Amino acid sequence: MKRRDFFRFVSLTGAGLALNPVVKAAETSPLFGADDKPATNIKDAIAIPRVKESMPGLYPGRVVRVTNPASVIDGVPSSDAAYTMLKESMLKLTGEKNLKKAWRKFVSPKDIVGLKVNPVAGKTLSTSHAVTGAVIRQLEEAGIPKENIVIWDRREMQLHEVGYTKENYPGITITGTECMDEKGSFYNAEGKLYSEERVEKNQYFFADVEGVHDDYTIPYMVNGGKYSYFTKIATEKVTKIINIPILKNAGPTTTLCLKNLAFGAITNTSRLHGKLWHETCAYVCAFPPIRDKVVLNIADGLIGCFDGGPGAKPQFICNYNTLIVGTDPVAVDRVGHDIIIKKRIAEGVQKEDNPKASRFIDMAAELGLGIGDRTKIELYEIG
């Protein structure tokens, strides 16, 4: 079945829905269906049969954390250190002795591999070029042609601003859903947003919250209304996704793998930040374009932040000097969340962890996207 047809599939299999054990579990969970929560189409996502690549991927609950105090030199992440840290992570994660074999467990030369980076906080707190560069080098060493590698995010402009350019990454595609032309316009000659061509309107996250955007805002949201459409980068362009978020907070919670994917892959997001922030982080990742394509998560914590996020406030930026790697985005998020909360407590930002702050992790676990229970996570620490 083509992924783009999955909503049609759902409508034809309504009878099967009631028999799906995951749906039943979700319906009876107190995490779902709270009275004051706007309705969503999460059931549509759950009803799509999983494939063998579906989250949490090859190693559910397994997380490797590599720390190297020398990974940031004079405020700049070290490419050499990032390469070595990533290599150690990959070998430990897969149990392989050969790096090429480790990578080939996730990708093949036939794949179009999308690297989902995060440039939203600007130059001071974006996915580092050291880590992205290390991923690209190791992909190439594993036989993945450069032309099959795509660096992407929702905003092409922000990618360029932080240095993800064709000049810095020759031969690699750099693309985003929201984009402008060389003259700085979001609109083509017909007055249509360029980004409209880059979203797949048959694949969407519905939430019963209206997005109302003025002329200034619409280029960053692509559309208003109650639908958030998936980017074609995820639905069509790439066959595998390697997720490379940053270790940072968002207010009292944290944003790593799930947030980077969810809010990075759909349109019309501002309406989802209020009542549905946690739900969106978890639910959007349960839809096939994300659930079935993300093969690896590499949380870049060489430089991160413990407060002031998701933007970059210099007083809260710190060197965690760490990489957190796993196929399971929920487990990686749990490990990363605990690192950030520990730092927040040490810095006096908060006194203790508030379980409500990581509700999205519990929700994603309940959806079968990974393991959020600390006692069930198999964490390997190196360095």
Next chain:
Amino acid sequence: MKLAKLFASLLLQGCVFLFSATGLNAQDLPETKSERVFKGKALYGFMNGGSDLFLEYGFEELIALEVKYKGNDFTVEVYKMPSPEDAFGIYSQHTFKCDPADAGKCPDCTSPMQFQTAMGNLYITVVYTSASADAAKSAPELAEFFFTKYGKEGKAVIPDTVLSEISNGEKITQRLKYARGAISLSNLNSSVMPSVEGLEGYSAWLLDGGRTMIYIDLQSPDSLSKALKNISDAGEDFPFSVTYEKDSILILKMK
């Protein structure tokens, strides 16, 4: 109390500039390498989820600049807010571990690689990539330059009840914060939130993060009644003693 008022007026009204931005030599003028403007909810295009806090304060416009000044590179963000209170409010949300230097000038503070200030209706942040003393010295000059270019003079109105708690010589950045709704108030003091459950449109001045006093303007007698009922429902768990002023002012002090 008069002294305190005068002091706060100096801080939050007309800031005393050390440098005359308009008197800069031509060769000293900042060179703008890039400039982007985000109006209203378009702020989501700049900072995504971080926008909610700014929008709660009524954020109007951001001018985000990359500039070169006296040989150093800076990232300057100029946030136009609807009032000096809101400019001070959003500034006060960002002063954790920021060394205040606002005696006699605008509220401002410096942390490694960043200078922040609230000037009139503007909240301005200047980030520099070089750790040099020159860059640190230039940051307030840039803030003043861009205030002259984009800002409006204005006076934040601080309630007398709050002002009377601030002594002459105290740094307002250290003592005072201002919230404009649930996101900003919970960021500053989450234990007060049961009192404003279900309410909207309120604002609050917090002294010492709420440890000394939280002064909440609930805007209407009806909202005050609801807040008092909320507090009654919270019972002994609510950590503040309660008094009120006029028809809509709730004053909370730590028990």
